[in-house]
Amino acid sequence: MAAPQSQSKVVEWIDHRLPIFTFMRHELHEYPTPKNLSYWWNFGSLAGIMLVIMILTGIFLAMEYTPNVDLAFDSVERIMRQVNYGWLIRYIHMNGASFFFIVTYIHIFRGLYYGSYKAPRELLWMLGVLILLTMMATAFMGYVLPWGQMSFWGATVITNLFSAIPVVGNDIVTWLWGGFAVANPTLNRFYALHYLLPFVILGIVGLHIMALHTHGSNNPLGIDRKGPQDSIPFHPYYTVKDAFGLGVFLIIFAVFVFYFPNLLGDPQNYIRANPLQTPPEIVPEWYFLPFYAMLRSVPDILFIKAKLAGVIAMFSSIFILFVLPWLDTSPVRSARFRPVYKWVFWLLVIDVLVLGYVGAHRPEGWYVFTGRVATLYYFVHFLVLIPLIGIFERPLPLPTSISAAVTKGGGKLAGAAARMEKP
Amino acid sequence: MLKLTLAIIAALTLAAPALRAQEEATPPLPHQSWSFEGPFGTFDRAALQRGFQVYDQVCSNCHAMSLLSYHDLSGIGFGENEIKAIAAQKQVTDGPNDQGDMYQRPGRASDHFVAPFPNDQASRAAHNGALPPDLSVIVYAREGGADYVYDLLTGFSDPPPGVKLRENMNYDKYFPGHQIAMPPPLSDDIVTYSDGTKATVAQEAHDVVTFLAWAADPHQEDRKRTGAKVIIFLLVMTGILYAAKRKIWAEVH
Numbered sequence: 001m002a003a004p005q006s007q008s009k010v011v012e013w014i015d016h017r018l019p020i021f022t023f024m025r026h027e028l029h030e031y032p033t034p035k036n037l038s039y040w041w042n043f044g045s046l047a048g049i050m051l052v053i054m055i056l057t058g059i060f061l062a063m064e065y066t067p068n069v070d071l072a073f074d075s076v077e078r079i080m081r082q083v084n085y086g087w088l089i090r091y092i093h094m095n096g097a098s099f100f101f102i103v104t105y106i107h108i109f110r111g112l113y114y115g116s117y118k119a120p121r122e123l124l125w126m127l128g129v130l131i132l133l134t135m136m137a138t139a140f141m142g143y144v145l146p147w148g149q150m151s152f153w154g155a156t157v158i159t160n161l162f163s164a165i166p167v168v169g170n171d172i173v174t175w176l177w178g179g180f181a182v183a184n185p186t187l188n189r190f191y192a193l194h195y196l197l198p199f200v201i202l203g204i205v206g207l208h209i210m211a212l213h214t215h216g217s218n219n220p221l222g223i224d225r226k227g228p229q230d231s232i233p234f235h236p237y238y239t240v241k242d243a244f245g246l247g248v249f250l251i252i253f254a255v256f257v258f259y260f261p262n263l264l265g266d267p268q269n270y271i272r273a274n275p276l277q278t279p280p281e282i283v284p285e286w287y288f289l290p291f292y293a294m295l296r297s298v299p300d301i302l303f304i305k306a307k308l309a310g311v312i313a314m315f316s317s318i319f320i321l322f323v324l325p326w327l328d329t330s331p332v333r334s335a336r337f338r339p340v341y342k343w344v345f346w347l348l349v350i351d352v353l354v355l356g357y358v359g360a361h362r363p364e365g366w367y368v369f370t371g372r373v374a375t376l377y378y379f380v381h382f383l384v385l386i387p388l389i390g391i392f393e394r395p396l397p398l399p400t401s402i403s404a405a406v407t408k409g410g411g412k413l414a415g416a417a418a419r420m421e422k423p
Numbered sequence: 424m425l426k427l428t429l430a431i432i433a434a435l436t437l438a439a440p441a442l443r444a445q446e447e448a449t450p451p452l453p454h455q456s457w458s459f460e461g462p463f464g465t466f467d468r469a470a471l472q473r474g475f476q477v478y479d480q481v482c483s484n485c486h487a488m489s490l491l492s493y494h495d496l497s498g499i500g501f502g503e504n505e506i507k508a509i510a511a512q513k514q515v516t517d518g519p520n521d522q523g524d525m526y527q528r529p530g531r532a533s534d535h536f537v538a539p540f541p542n543d544q545a546s547r548a549a550h551n552g553a554l555p556p557d558l559s560v561i562v563y564a565r566e567g568g569a570d571y572v573y574d575l576l577t578g579f580s581d582p583p584p585g586v587k588l589r590e591n592m593n594y595d596k597y598f599p600g601h602q603i604a605m606p607p608p609l610s611d612d613i614v615t616y617s618d619g620t621k622a623t624v625a626q627e628a629h630d631v632v633t634f635l636a637w638a639a640d641p642h643q644e645d646r647k648r649t650g651a652k653v654i655i656f657l658l659v660m661t662g663i664l665y666a667a668k669r670k671i672w673a674e675v676h
Binding site: 232240 | 639
């Protein structure tokens with residue numbers, strides 16, 4: 001490994017012993033990136049930045065928060081009222097959870113559209129699904145901490161799901177609660193895990209990036225880079241593009257934090273938890289609504305009770321993503337060249353939005369039917385349509401190379417390549 | 424860029440169903456005009472102080488506001504001496520003293536608002552089993568916020584024909600289910616405003632809801648002011664980053 005030329009003797013001295021500068025140069029400056037990434041490729045870095053924002057604000061909140069059923073609600077209100085800029089840190093953390101999910105969901109759907117999960121990026125994709133699962137667990141436990149009505153009843157409903165497991169279900173629930181109801185031991189362990197899991201996510205993100213940098217980013221054309229004419233160095237091209245995207249994202253985020261901080265929350269969570277009074281409706285945060293809809297939609301299936309079937313459907317909806325790389329039989333990555341899949345993709349987007357809408361309403365009448373159809377379609381998409389379309393679809397002809405498709409000859413690439421050579 | 428923004432907005436519309444529709448039976452909430460609404464809204468200080476007077480003389484007979492301290496009233500424009508005077512009128516249970524006894528003393532600015540009842544059970548016992556909720560964050564804790572609380576306070580009437588009220592219940596057209604244990608709390612001239620404002624039910628309700636909206640989020644003005652600065656900064660920064668992006672990418676395109 002050639003040591004980078006550096007102006008600083010200190011940098012050289014350190015790098016000779018601990019090559020962090022070489023590493024950064026290799027992973028940022030020399031790291032070749034397809035030259036044709038669209039703005040849809042911004043959401044990965046946005047998710048990473050949201051993770052950092054959540055960890056930082058979370059650590060400051062943890063310094064003032066008290067995980068005790070009698071004190072938690074008041075300690076959160078104390079943060080909002082007495083702690084200097086406590087309201088700002090809490091509103092960032094609270095809305096940050098929603099925005100973390102927004103960017104992550106867009107990031108996932110981008111991967112679905114452009115076939116980013118296909119070889120050789122299967123492990124990259126699976127690590128991403130693992131991050132999603134860990135994020136969901138973290139968000140769920142975080143929502144319990146303010147110990148409002150929806151915290152308490154949400155925790156009760158979700159932990160009770162495990163009682164659907166045959167034979168050992170009830171024992172598992174008691175074990176999760178640390179008692180015979182959601183109570184102080186539950187709050188304490190949720191707090192401990194809510195602090196721990198973000199660092200687990202951080203670790204998986206490290207592996208996710210390591211896997212990413214092994215074969216590099218996929219791109220809107222879904223074809224491999226064929227040589228230096230298809231690539232540009234990550235820095236400065238994508239650092240500046242990501243930074244600009246971050247600016248746009250932060251403006252939207254700031255509008256919510258400063259002007260609509262409670263729009264995405266539930267008023268019930270401003271009421272202290274009361275185990276004796278069930279709220280009129282128990283609804284999870286918006287980012288769980290599609291899964292909540294699946295949970296409530298599934299009826300009794302043969303000998304499986306509706307509750308267990310719903311739990312299986314809900315968890316399967318995520319686990320199915322783990323095997324997606326092997327369900328998809330099409331060798332073409334990008335939906336741009338897949339005339340049938342392109343439409344099916346948008347149907348899936350609509351399906352998930354419908355599920356979200358259904359999840360926000362009581363399972364009565366029309367909503368039950370719609371929820372069932374939408375749940376069924378979700379699984380049909382992955383288990384039937386995806387394998388079959390890959391076999392029967394006739395993909396459009398792929399461009400010969402990225403530069404051929406983008407610049408029709410790559411006339412100005414010499415300039416970009418030259419920039420890469422500069423020290 | 425437009426596509427991207429639209430996509431984010433589309434993602435956010437997912438959140439809309441979370442803001443669930445009102446109870447079927449309750450009529451839509453009439454919207455009131457509030458001094459604090461909108462991105463540049465600030466609290467009307469006179470309305471806040473009148474609203475505190477309504478809370479202090481009427482609501483606080485049944486409803487606690489335990490998250491606030493008298494010191495917080497500096498946020499609605501009371502001076503240090505005024506706050507001390509307000510606090511001193513209250514009797515606070517303190518202790519135990521050196522003899523191990525609890526004792527009563529006049530309130531201090533640092534005390535939290537004194538609750539009308541020592542505990543929920545005492546409160547229920549005095550209200551035919553109903554528990555008047557704490558009002559500290561009531562505006563955030565109800566669907567419809569300030570409008571709902573105002574409409575509730577002014578929505579009392581005799582029950583329509585055919586509706587039979589349960590014992591000790593009152594009819595309010597904006598309360599979910601319409602039967603509320605709270606009797607109409609406000610009436611004309613139930614308080615006397617020192618600034619000469621005519622104390623109608625509508626005026627009292629508007630003032631006290633302004634006060635309650637402030638109490639739910641005392642940093643609201645600061646939040647909006649900071650927000651304007653942050654967003655202006657971000658707009659400039661994003662503009663510069665866009666220019667930088669265009670310049671750096673010029674040779675690739």
